[in-house]
């Protein structure tokens with residue numbers, strides 16, 4: 001007989017693109033083997049009632065659909081919330097979720113700016129029993145997990161440099177209509193950094209690679225976009241960002257180049273990390289999701305890249321055979337498994353890689369805020385991690 005699973009009753013606030021991804025992950029929970037927990041979406045909320053219809057039609061466990069999130073928070077049949085709304089709403093809604101005592105997986109960037117992020121952190125400090133994590137799925141790719149293991153094993157020797165990025169290209173098309181992600185009021189001053197940057201910083205933050213300074217080059221490439229009603233409107237946000245960071249750890253100092261690009265021709269959802277070291281180098285990119293490249297080196301030895309098709313070896317076991325490939329929706333499923341595992345097991349998770357923490361999200365805000373100042377002044381900006 002199958003083991004009885006602990007059911008976690010979820011509410012979803014924001015039933016758009018990402019809200020549906022969660023519903024789909026929850027619907028194929030049977031994909032995971034040996035997990036002692038399972039999410040069940042019991043309530044949904046969207047300011048636009050039409051957005052909740054898809055959930056009512058497709059998710060049989062949904063008993064209530066709301067247009068006011070306060071009603072969802074008052075529902076005792078909800079233990080935890082996934083919140084995926086535009087960035088200008090993060091502060092108010094995340095703070096209210098935390099104060100309601102419900103656990104939260106919130107979407108990045110965890111507040112439209114640093115002030116909003118601090119208010120969320122303050123609410124969490126007042127409610128330490130609530131588990132709060134920030135959505136970031138790419139490190140759950142098997143190739144990325146392999147790199148995490150290599151870093152944890154201290155394989156790299158002295159780090160020469162690190163490069164990490166997240167690149168898209170659909171904005172190269174000037175006829176693509178404007179949406180909330182291209183407006184400062186809804187997406188924030190950070191622009192592409194707020195939209196894509198937490199994905200890029202998740203692993204560096206986890207490894208303790210905190211930049212002590214940053215020099216940023218931000219670019220706006222497409223100045224206006226169709227408004228969808230026959231006119232044109234300003235496209236206000238930064239399209240691309242390149243951040244040159246100076247990282248200092250207890251025993252190392254090395255350059256780290258982070259990039260978030262909405263306009264990287266030919267790239268659709270390309271997340272990557274490259275670490276070069278004196279004893280070992282490694283690289284993983286979702287462009288080639290099966291492949292992990294590594295180069296072990298001993299003094300005087302051959303410098304040869306080894307490229308292997310990584311087996312489907314995820315943080316949480318699945319029914320998928322090791323010979324098959326891993327994809328975006330698998331990374332979402334794995335992230336959800338990690339969140340539910342932590343809700344149930346707290347410090348006793350069944351594998352060690354947890355979702356991005358509020359502290360890691362706060363670190364990303366420090367970097368993005370310094371990057372904006374660097375762009376404004378043309379200077380390299382020191383980052384104070386003690387604040």
Ligand SMILES: NC(=O)c1ccc[n+]([C@@H]2O[C@H](COP(=O)([O-])OP(=O)(O)OC[C@H]3O[C@@H](n4cnc5c(N)ncnc54)[C@H](O)[C@@H]3O)[C@@H](O)[C@H]2O)c1
Pocket residue numbers: 013014015016017018019045046047048051067069083084085086087089107108109135136137195
């Ligand atoms: N993890 C990822 O890979 C990933 C990918 C895309 C977006 N995101 C993040 O997810 C969040 C949402 O992005 P999206 O692409 O799903 O956006 P979306 O526009 O598809 O969905 C947002 C939804 O929020 C709803 N909404 C607006 N105001 C609301 C309110 N007051 N109460 C309830 N619902 C409200 C909208 O009606 C809409 O349905 C953002 O924080 C974004 O950065 C994450």
